[in-house]
Amino acid sequence: MSPSLQTLAAKQANDVDSRYHLAPGLRRQINKVFPTHWSFLLGEIALYSFIILLLSGVFLTLFFDPSLSEVEYNGIYEPLRGVTMSRAYATTLDISFEVRGGLFMRQIHHWAALMFAASIIVHMMRIFFTGAFRRPREANWVIGCLLLILAMFEGFFGYSLPDDLLSGTGLRAAFSGITMSVPIVGTWLHWLIFDGDFPGTIIIPRLYVAHVLLLPAIILALIAAHLALVWYQKHTQFPGPGRTEKNVVGVRILPVFAVKSGAFFAVTFGVLALMGGLLQINPVWNLGPYNPAQVSAGSQPDFYMMWTDGLARLWPAWDIYIANRYTIPAVFAVALIMGLVFTVMIAYPWIEKRLTGDTAHHNLLQRPRDVPVRTAIGAMALAFYVVATLSCINDIIAYKLDISLNAMTWIGRIGILVLPPIAYFVAYRFCIGLQRSDRAVLDHGIETGIIKRLPHGQYVEVHQPLGPVDDHGHPIALPYQGAAVPKKMSKLGSAGKPGSGSLFRPDPVSESKALEEALHHGELEQLKMLKDYQTSLYGNGSNGNGHNGHNGNGANGHNGNGSNGHASNGNGDHSPARQESDSEH
Secondary structure, three states: OOHHHHHHHHHHHHHHHHHHOOHHHHHHHHOOEEOOOHHHHHHHHHHHHHHHHHHHHHHHHOOOOOOOOEEEOOOOOHHHOOOEEEHHHHHHHHHHHOOOOHHHHHHHHHHHHHHHHHHHHHHHHHHHHHOOOOOOOHHHHHHHHHHHHHHHHHHHHHHHOOOEHHHHHHHHHHHHHHHHHOOOOHHHHHHHHHOOOOOOOOHHHHHHHHHHHHHHHHHHHHHHHHHHHHHHHOOOEOOOOOOOOOEEEEEEHHHHHHHHHHHHHHHHHHHHHHHHHHOOOOOOOOOOEOOHHHOOOOOOOOHHHHHHHHHHHHOOOOOEEEOOOEEEOOOHHHHHHHHHHHHHHHHHHHHHHHHHOOOOOOOEOOOHHHOHHHHHHHHHHHHHHHHHHHHOOHHHHHHHHOOOHHHHHHHHHHHHHHHHHHHHHHHHHHHHHHHHHHHHHHHHOEEEEEEEEOOOOOEEEEEEOOOOEOOOOOEOOOOOOOOOOOOOHHHHOOOOOOOOEOOOOEOOHHHHHHHHHHHHHHHHHHHHHHHHHHHHHHOOOOOOOOHHHOOOOOEOOEOOOOHHHOOOOOOOOOOOOEEEEHHHO
16 A cells, blocks of 8 residues: 555544544454364354355345246246246246346255255354353354244245245145144144145245345344354453463454355355356256146155154154044144254254253353263254254165165154264264373373384384373373374474475575564473473482483473473464463453
8 A cells, every 4th residue: 555545544544543543442353362273163154154045135135026926928938938937936037038147047046945954954064063152152052043044035035936836735745735734723823834735826925025125134133142242251262272161262353263154255256156167056947837637746845854754754654633633644743843853953052051050151162972872962952953854855776775774764753862862972982082092192102103012022112202201210190181182293284394385485584484483482382381390390400301212291281292281382383373261251
């Protein structure tokens, strides 16, 4: 920027600050620190996908007519010319074939909806397995659950709008069928929604209003509340060097975090653009307009609603008769199970707090292996979801594998009862095994692959201690601190230091020199911490020499070799990290 522009910008900023006194508050906010971990990008994917959904949805709104009035199609798609259809379906065909870029925007919109739902699901899994929902973040967990539920219904309403054969089938089976199965009030509720018998004349306009106005507004409000709580309560972080319950180690929002987020938004948009341009999705012209007489097998919703369809296929045909007057159809069980799943999911933070008695504030995340019961419960829920989802396509599986559809149904029924407990047991034992593996390394050191022959002829493998050793050269067991424990010698730098720079050229010499100086300064500080720790253990006259010629540098992971995640080399960052403590707020 030229000096004149800098002067002008400074003058304008000073004028604004003199009127509104924004500098103190903005200075504090732009210095906000966010931790860096790849799993934190999952929430950003959901946010960016929703932004792309809004932008593409605005474009589609300009050309779509949500009307069920019948017209005769005279567009350019020859196979459907002369067919009577609703205006909603006709305008969907016009968007696909006659609006410049219309098909591209339709497919971006659909792929973005799938990515939005998928990223929310994976993001919620990360929050669940790492314990990020614990106090004081129960409200954010509830908001996330509501966003997931709204995303499911928003997507369902969206792909029901074209009024093609597939969307009409889903609307009849899921929306109309389950609504009518509600005891006592089902019939009146159905007539209230559809203004008569299915399909009526107003369901598409009503779904359109909910899809483009009501649900997006609620989702936007919940996203704003979610981001505000994350900002106010600070972001959670994984245990590591210098990280405590009262600080945040990471990068400041300006410029590093903002630049990374902008680049990640561009990547997300680019991926969706490639998918929208290269991967066909929802070709509504293949099946034609909705006609109840043409509904066939092989109809499935999008993946986030498939588990509900699978439950409907697995549930036995058990109708409930009350006083020979009221009949509760079997499909109502799907609504009950959905309500039960959503209720347990929303209430889980309080359920766990009641069972464990944990009422403390938590800002550090947990590794899934350290909470085997919660991890096993999550694995059990995933097994239930996978079996229900696969049961949604049991007719296609039966057709492709040439087996009985009835056999596939019974496989699903047995699997949904047997596999979740098996998943619980396997996940629980796996977590216990991982815990023992970590403790073995902390107690005895890392396997070096070096075989040594003892004087009496026995062969043993030499272990590299992670911390100090005693007077007999045996490693002193280190306490587990919740961070990743190195399991290979390469994690301790034995493979050499990787070069800096890109694939085609190295970093500037001055930058590399500055990084090396910072790294060397960090190592000196860690060595001082090691010396102080050894002094506290043995006194001034003791030493911490390594076993079998291996230096035993590092106590409790405070070394330059990356032990227990507390490192400036290996698992640790190579550059000094920013810290934000509670005292700054």
